[in-house]
Amino acid sequence: MVEDMVVTPTSEDFAIRTDPFRRELLAHCYRLLGSVHDAEDLLQETLLRAWRAYDRFDESRASLRTWLYRIATNACLTALEQRSRRPLPSGLGASPSSDPEQPLIRGEEVPWLQPFPDAMLGADHGDPAAVLASRGTLRLAFIAAMQFLPARQRAVLVLRDVLDWPAAEVAEALDTTSAAVNSALQRARARLSEVGLDEDQIDEPADPSHRALIDRYVTAFENADLATLERLLTDDAVLEMPPFLNWYVGREAYVRFIARIFTLRGTDWRMRPVRANGQPAVAAYVRGRDGTYGLHTLQVFTVTGSGVSRTTVFQDPALFTTFALPTRLTSDAV
Secondary structure (H helix, E strand, C coil), X not given: CCCCCCCCCCHHHHHHHHHHHHHHHHHHHHHHHCCHHHHHHHHHHHHHXXXXXXXXXXXXXXXXXXXXXXHHHHHHHHHHCCCCCCCCHHHCCCCCCXXXXXXXXXXXXXXXCCCCEHHHHCXXXXXXXXXXXXXXXXXXXXXXXXXXXXXXXXXXXXXXXXXXXXXXXXXXXXXXXXXXXXXXXHHHHHHHHHXXXXXXXXXXXXXXXXXXXXXXXXXXXXXXXXXXXXXCEEEEEEEECCCECCEEECHHHHHHHHHHHHHHHCCCEEEEEEEECCEEEXXXXXXXXXXXXXXXXXXXXXXXXXXXXXXXXXXXXXXXXXXXXXXXXXXXXX
């Protein structure tokens, strides 16, 4: 009599089967956490939990993708129990700064929202992660608005409205009822409406005219052409710069602050295009005394049909590394 053989899953088999889902799981964790660095950590935690339970995975009950999303969602919910929300300066409740000449106030104690490099999603537009990004679900405005939601409401909103899971499937993943899921979804949608999330902030980001407008913005900035910069902004354009608490609203305040930067840092800048959160972005370099251009900021733009409506400026060396930005440009490179 031949004894039944127990097939032990191998690490190679696990890696081969789970690797196609890594990028979209990373994006999923980012949507819930608002930090690309935390999302990378939670992706590893998800894969570790999945490996430990892999021998109990039952494909007759759920697909591997669904099973991994359940693990990732619950890993993020556990992590969020120990974390504060990640705002942008405009989301802290304080009024915009009235005078762009006032000293900048640092808020190092705030766990700021971070941008997400499009390069982490890969170049394949058929990839599920890239498809979801193209729908606007990684836009900074959406991720910032998510920070106003309790953790479980975030999870319900993403699973239902981003991933299109049925309520019953979400309920099973979160160990609750369909009625509770529908109630949480209703509250989440109402809260996002209250904080002012609208279609202009999360519309299709791949409009070629948006990139052309940013090209004109870059040219104007490199030429220190404040008049043209002002014309490229919407009337209510927002400029914010974590980790600084100061933020500004309106063309005049925006341009006055840029004029201040030119006075302090000089007018010799170079900008290199990148993409973040499915939006146009640039790495800004300013000329130093040695003649090279040092990396100053990463700037992410929200563009509407009327112009640049928001610029979010990040000055975090850890993010520069995440975006694989060179720290300096030589004269030959510019």
